[in-house]
Amino acid sequence: MLAPQQIPLEEFDSNIKSNYVEVSSSALGGEVVACSDDFFASRHNLIKATPSVSMKGQFGPNGALYDGWESRRHNPAYDWIIIRLATPLTSLHYVDIDTSHFNGNEAPQSQVFALSLPSDGSTPMWTQGNPGWVEVLPVVDLGPNSRHIFEVGKAGKEGKWGAVMVNMMPDGGMARFRAYGLPQGPSLPKSLPANYQSLEPTNLLSPLIGGRIISCSDAQFSPPGNLLLPGRGIDMSDGWETRRSQENRGKYAPGGPLAGQERKEWAVAKLGVPGIVRWVEVDTAFHPGNYPKACAVEATLSSDENLSTASWTTIVRKTPCGAHRQHYLPLEPSVPPTQVFSHIRYSVFPDGGTKRVRIFGHPLDPSSPDAQGAVEKARLEPMIIPALPLTPEAFKPYGQVVQGFSLPTSAPKGIHVNIANQGTAFKFHRLAKPAESYAPGLLQKGGIHVGAVKASSKMDIKDGKRIKVELLERHKHTSQAFVPMGAEPGKEGKQGAFVVVAALNGPDDKPDLSTVRAFLATAAQGVNYDEGIWHHSLLTVGGDLNYAIVEAQMSVPNEIRDCEKVVPPSELHVEVPPYPSAQSSTASVSAAQVGHQTNSVLPSLTSLLPGKALKPVPITPENFAPFGHLITTTPSSSHTDTERAPDGLTVKHNRLAPVISTYPEETGAVTGIAVFRATKKVGLERGKVFDVRYMERHPYTSQTFVPMGKGEWPGHGETALSPGGEFLVIVAKNGPDDRPDPSTLQSFLLPAHQGLSYSPGTWHHPVLVLDSTLDLMCVETQIATGVHDSDGRDCELLSWEGEEVFGRVAVPE
Structure with missing residues (x-):
């Protein structure tokens, strides 16, 4: 082998490095699989992506600390380290042997070998004695505290390698080792498969x-x-x-290269x-x-x-x-x-x-x-578009996405987030704004309202599916929000997803297919279509879902002002990717099971109760009627405003709860859809008594809360919340002193597959969730935006301290 050529650092960094891939880097999957000795500093430091840093003056039990690989002294032969490269088939062209911060204890010399991995995928012998090692860099001299760039020989450039062995002669330290090569890419086909x-x-x-x-x-x-x-x-x-x-600064300054x-x-x-x-x-x-x-x-x-x-x-x-x-x-x-x-x-x-x-x-x-x-x-x-993960920014031309976020800073730009409900929730304000523009007098049955949809899955997509778009529809005078509700009992972890197809209106007053996009929304995401946006009808896939729907409508059969349907101007298909029907092996645990598992060691409830603790009861449209409305796919028998799809897979219950605002116009109050990411309150435990110390009311607005579904597309967005969760509802009527009347205190258990709407002025406890964190869709009208202090006209909050409480509720086991 010819003497290796050492390359000047500036030439390598400026002109050569960008033409190759650092195939040894741990950031790409490179891994140290064997080493003769790393007594002073760990072998794994050697292939870190970041530059080595000085640890001067720091000591551990074995001696001075170094950000690199350092062996013990007095090795009679040499030390070695074996690195499995990030790709099993790559050429090798350059190596960077770095001794930064090693001065007096640097490796005096080094040598590099390469190994081809078995074609059957089996693991080779990770030892220096493996006969397959081929020298790609002969022995080279190293200096202290510096990088050394060497061009490897012909064998390295022409081989297909999967591992390298770096010898350190006889011992000492190296900060980093980087091998640069060209991984073997996939073959270039001469044609594409039909599918x-x-x-x-x-x-x-x-x-x-x-x-x-x-x-x-x-x-x-x-x-x-x-x-x-x-x-x-x-x-x-x-x-x-x-x-x-x-x-007007830097390269954009007047007279600069990019001015204007x-x-x-x-x-x-x-x-x-x-x-x-x-x-x-x-x-x-x-x-x-x-x-x-x-x-x-x-x-x-x-x-x-x-x-x-x-x-x-x-x-x-x-x-x-x-x-x-x-x-x-x-x-x-x-x-x-x-x-x-x-x-x-x-x-x-x-x-x-x-x-x-x-x-x-x-x-x-x-x-x-x-x-x-x-x-x-x-x-x-024909036009075929992929259904991609739903994000607020991608959906922005068509409306808004309604969902919670694991980090408050992940909220879409312009959405204000604050801590709510005495520190138990993050509130994402006004993620969407329901709106209607019907001519005065047309909405004889009322304005914007909340309904519920029970939707059976229309297809299994565990292997993906191509769907032909037969019709697109628009609601010219109303926004329309679909927000998945929590899972019904026994169906936790089995919720599906829904396909969203949307397009802008074209100059011919028809869907403009140059703007069409498709998304796959999880059970934890809702959408609010803006007025006049063309979209596919509700398309539930991969499992059943219940939805809360927020809209206005005349509810006159075949009324085009409510819903206009057209055939797309040209053939359009959506490629829906594979999507799991179950989110995880633990997602099927029900809320009741979670509560039982968590509190099985608690004393029985009756042994803990004082004399007058109120026992919550299951909520129904009838028993909650004095305080508001229930959002459910099983409304009372007196509810008749129901539509059924021709295929029998979707049932829509309209006007379960009106969205009411009596704010004076000059207040500037805005109706919005928010999301509360609500966690369990300290002191609220299954099988114990909960002291009611807060009650609030909203004098000018109804307030709707709907527990949202829990789902995720693994690796493609937000992680699903833990399964389970229930809403503890505490309400009271207004008394003659214009305060909540303790004698009217009532408590209900709201399961995750139902929602409720408090009527304006109803006294209620701020949100209380049991067992698991819930995302709650909230439809309300407010003056406050979440930016500055709250406005007293939005919410009147009362509190009790010390021994004084408004009431006590016996939280069921």
Whole structure:
């Protein structure tokens, strides 16, 4: 082997590094599998993605601490470490042997070998004695506290390796070892399978198949190479974050190179293999206050690494971003589905931080007939769009998403969040705003109201499904919200999902299919369609769901002002991905079971009760009538405003509860749909007595609470809340002193599959949940927005302290 060539650091970092993938990195899946000795500093430090840091002056039980790998002294031979590379098939071109912060105890010399892994996937012998080791870097000298870049020999470049062994001669310390190569990508097919849109796509930008960053406009706080890493990271440090690009400053200052241009930053990446694009994932995890306002993605096909003259195609239009969110962005309808690309340019507006970018599609030879005839193929074939995970930003052109969030900072931009109910809940204010624009006098049966829908699943989608869109509908004069309710007893963990298809109105007053999008919403998400938005009728899949619905309507049969239906102007299909019918093995535990398991060691209830503790009773439309209305799919026999779908799978109960507001117009009060993420109150325990120390009323508004469903699309958004949960309702009538009358105190148990609406002025305890955290949809009218102090006209709250209580409730076991 020829003497290895050492490369100057500046040349490597500026001109060479971006052309290769760091295949040894633990961030990509590289792993230390064997080591001769790491007495002083752990072997696992050696392949960390982050640079080594100084730990000078820090000591542990074995001696001085170092951010690297350090063996004990006086080794008569040499120490070694074996690293399984992140990909099983890669060439090797360069190594970076870093001795930063090791001075006087650095490894004097090193040597590198590579190993091909068994083709049958079996585990090789992770020992230095394995006869398969091939030398790719002969013995080289190392200095203290410095990086050493070496170009490996012909054997390394031409082989397909899955592991490396690094020798440290004779002993000492190394801060980092990085191996750079070109992973073997998937083969380039000459044609696409006929059912390719039903197949699981590949992340064409994955570094494990050769995807890599080529250039960027700015990397002030963290490098763009992080965009390609797997997973969602650990904190803000392992994404790509730019400096702030302020108006009329820096490169945008008058006379600067970008003066007068739209502020943005960008990163260019080469796909691992050329291919077609189905959709793009942009993840802003751990960037709650510095995520971009918007992003866009362009793509090009080029065999030249110099893209200065490349022609770029917009594959994702400029789209709003949210905090700590996985955004799923479909291919622009104007782009032929089989057009092939080799590079992408990801732009953020005006600046900010992004965690990951992934380009999902299928490898395809650019010379294939499918690619060459992409435009004609798109013209002749029906439009097929993917149903992607539902996010507030993607749905924004059509309405709003109603859901809770695990982090308050994840709420959509402009949504105010505050702590509510004496510290037991986060309230996400005005996620949606119900509205109607019917002409005066048309709503003879009342305005906006809350109803309930019982929907059986229309199809099993555990293997995915392609659905033809036969009709689209719109409600020209009302918004329409569908919010899944909690699971019925015995059906916990078996709730389905629903498919959302929406389009804007076109210049011909018909659906504009250039704006059509499809989403798959979980049981924990609701949608509120804006007035006049074209959408598919309610389409429940993968399991049954009950919904609360918020809308206005005339309820006159075949009245086009209530609902107008049309056939799409051209053939349209939705590709629904596989979705599990059960969320987890524990999701079938019922609320009653949770309570029993938690409190089985408590004394019996009767032994704890003082004389006059009130026992809650199951809620019904009749017993709750003095205080409000019940939102349920099993209303009282006197309720007759019910519609049944022709297929018998959907039953809709209208006007179960009116949305009432008597605020004077000058107050500026707004009707909205909020979500309370409500947790159990301290002191509220099954089998014990609960002291009622708070009662409140809302003089000018009804207030509806509906427990929402619990579901998730694993790996594609918010994690599902724990199963179970029940609502403890405590109410009282108003007394002659204009305060709640203790003699009228009543308590009810509201199960998760029902909701309620307090009439204006009804005294009630703030939200109380039993067993498990619940997301509660809340429909109310308020002056306060959640930004500043509350407005006294919204809520009158009374409290009792010390020995004085308003009442006592015996919480059932």
